[in-house]
Amino acid sequence: MSKDSNAVLIIEDEKDLLEKHSEIIKSGGYYCINFASGQKGLEYLSKNKGVIDIVVLDLFMDGLDGLDVLRAIKANPSKYGELPVIILTTVASEAIIKEAFESGASSYLLKSQVEKGGLTEELAKYT
Template identity: 25%
Template sequence: MNINPHGDASHCRTVLLVDDEKMVLEVGKAILQRLGHQVVTALSGEEAIEQFNQYREFIGCVVLDLTMPGMDGKATFTALRELSPHLPIILASGLSVDQVMSQFESDSPASVIQKPYQIADLSAKIEAVFTKDA
C-alpha cells in the first residue's frame, strides 16, 4: 500500500474498505479510486484492525461489511471505535437500514449503505462523511 501523505485533503482521502468477499473489495476499491480516494483494503475484521493501526493517520473513513465470518462487522465496529472514537464508519449490508441500525444502541454508524453498492450512493455517503468533518 502506497499512501501519499502529501495528497490534497479535499481531493484525496483514504478509505479503509472491509469485506470478506474479494470481488466486492476489488470493485469497491476501483469505484473509490475513480472517485479520487486512496483505499486500504481488508478481508476480515482482524485485518481491518491491523490495517487501521498501520495507516490510522491517513484513514478518514471506513466502509465496513456487517456480515463476515470470524470477527464480524459489529465486533470490528466496536474495536475500531475503541481505537478511534470519532472515526466515521459506514456499514455495508444487504439488510435494510432499520435492521442494521437496530443492532446498534448509543454508538451508531455514520451511515448505512445497501449492498450491492451503487456508485452514486457510495460516493454521496463518503462525501457526506468527509464534508461533515471539514
C-alpha cells in the same frame, strides 16, 4: 500516499465485492486500502493511526464480524482514531440497522445502492 486524496479503508470478505467497491471508490478520487477480514483491518488501523479518513465496513464476515469491528473502533479512538464508519451490507433489517447506529455507525448503506452512486455520495459527506 499523498494526503491530497482521502484514504478509505474497505473491510469486505467477498473478494469480488471488495474489488468492485474499491474501483467505485477510486473513481470518486479516493485512495483505497482493502482487507478481507475484520481482524486484519483493525490491525492495520492500530499500526497506521491517522492514515485512514473513512472506514467502509461489511457487517457479516467470517471471524470478527462488522459489528465487532465497529464497536472496537468506536471504543478505542486513541488506538484507531476518530473515524466515520459507513456500513455497507445486504441486510435491511431494522433491528440490525438500529444496532449498527447504536454501536457508532455514521451511515448505513445497502450494497444495492452502490451502483446508483450512493457510496461515493456518502463518502463525500465525510470528506
